[in-house]
Amino acid sequence: MQIHNLKRKTPNTRKVKVGRGGKRGKTSGRGHKGQKSRAGRKIRPEIRDMIKKIPKKRGYRFKSFQIRPQVINVSALDMLFENGDNVNVRSLLAREVVNKKKGKNPKVKILGNGEIKKKLNLEGLLVSEIAKGKIEKVGGTIK
Numbered sequence: 001m002q003i004h005n006l007k008r009k010t011p012n013t014r015k016v017k018v019g020r021g022g023k024r025g026k027t028s029g030r031g032h033k034g035q036k037s038r039a040g041r042k043i044r045p046e047i048r049d050m051i052k053k054i055p056k057k058r059g060y061r062f063k064s065f066q067i068r069p070q071v072i073n074v075s076a077l078d079m080l081f082e083n084g085d086n087v088n089v090r091s092l093l094a095r096e097v098v099n100k101k102k103g104k105n106p107k108v109k110i111l112g113n114g115e116i117k118k119k120l121n122l123e124g125l126l127v128s129e130i131a132k133g134k135i136e137k138v139g140g141t142i143k
Contacts, residue, residue, distance in 0.1 A: 018030065019039065067101065067106075067107065068107075069106065069107035069108055069109040069126055070098045070099075070106050070107070070109070071108075071109050071111055072092070072097060072098070072108060072109070072110055072111070073110075073111050073112070073113040073114050074110060074111070074112055074113065074114050074115070074116045074131050074134055074135070075113060075114020075115060075116070076097065076114070077110065077116060077118075077120060078114065078115065078116045078117060078118055080095055080097060081118060081120055082118065083119055083120075084118075084119055084120075084121070085118075085120055085121070086120075086121045086123060087120050087121065087122045087123070087125065088122070088123040088124050088125065089105045089106070089108055089124060089125070090105075092108060107126060108125050108126065109125070109126040109127070109128065110122065110125055110126070110127045110128065110131045110135075111128050111130070111131055112128055112129075112130030112131035112133070112134055115134075116134050116138055116140075117138060118138065118140075119138055119139040119140050120135065120138075120140040121140060121143070122135065122140065122141070122142045122143065123143045124143070125142075127142055
C-alpha cells in the first residue's frame with residue numbers, strides 16, 4: 001500500500017446550496033411562499049413574541065399589590081364572643097374565624113351587617129363607620 005492509494009474514512013461533504021438552478025426546479029425544495037421560502041430569511045426571535053404577550057403597565061390591567069383585609073360582619077362577632085370579651089386578631093385566629101396569610105397575621109375589617117347585642121372591646125382591627133356606630137351604641141369600645 002502506498003500513500004496515493006490511501007482513502008479517507010469520512011470524506012468531506014459540502015452542504016447543498018438550494019435555489020441556484022440545477023435539478024431542483026420551480027420552488028427549489030423550499031415549498032411555496034412565506035418567510036421560510038425567501039432568500040436571506042431572518043426568523044423572528046421568540047423573545048419578541050414573549051414581550052408582545054406581556055401587557056403594557058397601565059393600571060387597570062393589574063391587580064393591586066395591596067393586601068386586602070379579611071372581612072367579618074358584626075353578627076358573626078355577636079355569635080362567637082361573650083359579653084365583655086376582647087376581640088383582636090389573635091382571638092379571631094384562635095376561634096378560626098380568619099386564617100394566616102403566608103405565615104403572617106392578616107388584617108381584619110369589621111363590617112356592619114347584622115345586629116349586635118353584646119358589649120365587645122375591639123383592638124387592632126379596622127372598623128367600618130356603620131359597624132363602629134352599632135358597637136358603640138351597645139356600649140363596646142374600639143381602640
